[in-house]
Amino acid sequence: MPRKSEKHFKSKFFKSEYLGFVESRYSINSKQEYEKHFHDTLSVGIVEDGETSYVCEDKAYILKPNQLAIIEPNVIHSCNPSKNKARTYHMIYMDISWCMQVQKNLFEDVEHFISLSSVQIEDKELFELCLKTNKALLDEKVFLLEKEDLLEEFFIKLFSKYCKKTPNINIKKDQDKIYKVKEFIKQNCKENLTLDDIAKHVGVSKFYLSKLFKQEIGISIYKYLLNCKINLAKELLQKDFKSIEVANILGFFDQSHFISTFKKYVAATPDEYVKSKCLLVRVKKYLNANV
Numbered sequence: 001m002p003r004k005s006e007k008h009f010k011s012k013f014f015k016s017e018y019l020g021f022v023e024s025r026y027s028i029n030s031k032q033e034y035e036k037h038f039h040d041t042l043s044v045g046i047v048e049d050g051e052t053s054y055v056c057e058d059k060a061y062i063l064k065p066n067q068l069a070i071i072e073p074n075v076i077h078s079c080n081p082s083k084n085k086a087r088t089y090h091m092i093y094m095d096i097s098w099c100m101q102v103q104k105n106l107f108e109d110v111e112h113f114i115s116l117s118s119v120q121i122e123d124k125e126l127f128e129l130c131l132k133t134n135k136a137l138l139d140e141k142v143f144l145l146e147k148e149d150l151l152e153e154f155f156i157k158l159f160s161k162y163c164k165k166t167p168n169i170n171i172k173k174d175q176d177k178i179y180k181v182k183e184f185i186k187q188n189c190k191e192n193l194t195l196d197d198i199a200k201h202v203g204v205s206k207f208y209l210s211k212l213f214k215q216e217i218g219i220s221i222y223k224y225l226l227n228c229k230i231n232l233a234k235e236l237l238q239k240d241f242k243s244i245e246v247a248n249i250l251g252f253f254d255q256s257h258f259i260s261t262f263k264k265y266v267a268a269t270p271d272e273y274v275k276s277k278c279l280l281v282r283v284k285k286y287l288n289a290n291v
Helices: 096-106 124-138 144-162 175-187 195-202 206-217 221-238 243-249 255-266 270-289
Strands: 010-015 022-030 042-049 052-056 059-063 067-071 077-081 087-094 120-122
Touching: 010 124, 022 124, 042 052, 042 059, 042 124, 052 067, 059 067, 067 124, 087 096, 087 124, 087 144, 096 144, 096 206, 124 144, 144 221, 175 195, 175 206, 175 221, 195 206, 206 221, 221 243, 221 255, 221 270, 243 255, 243 270, 255 270
Parallel strands: none
Antiparallel strands: 010 022, 022 087, 042 067, 042 087, 052 059, 052 077, 067 120
8 A cells, every 4th residue: 555645845935136125934844953053134933833942042942833933133043843843834034224124113212123022922913924924925926015015014013012112103294205105106006016116216214104104094005006006907907908918017927816806906806897897888878878
């Protein structure tokens, strides 16, 4: 009788020239051990399945689902399988200057990176958001701006809850910058934009701009971009462009990606939307003819 196939260890990595401030990895069913080492980044780790034994500054911890391991820059640590059992885990490595810029928009008088309160955090909400964020980073079909949006959301929540620092509530209203963001996105919504692209056009820090926009408009810059893409998609569909053509024009990764996104915002597929518009036109013509 043939043996059942075994799960094989594999890893996936994320690194992008457009998002140079972040790297990540996803290791499945791994028993890989590590020598003691350090990073010059802020490293956040979670275990999706199984558990990990890790040592941080000579103190031992066991990492399980719904917990986060926080490894600050230049801290000596090692991570190994617990009880020699395989585990599936995620790691996100953030450039420390990026983290400081987020913290400067959250807290008063930030002159250096603000440490977190613990090297291990049990927080189901943050665990799930970290998992969602890294899956998005590793997914080639996710827009760059969505990846950034999730990273900001995660680290804002992480720093807000676990950094001991006075919140900064002095965010000025700046309608001129908001207008520039909206216009730039509308004119360039066919592109796979990043926050850097938009912030350079407006002339401010991307972290300040992201917070200001969400505070004033009520949705993130990424969600605004996606809305603009869908609004333009509706116009193109009414001009008899096919779904696959619209997907290509607007920078979606394939037709299925476009259709699933369109449905989230319109509550109908592109074909259903076109058919309903055609029906509406026929009804109007009928009513006008019988007035």
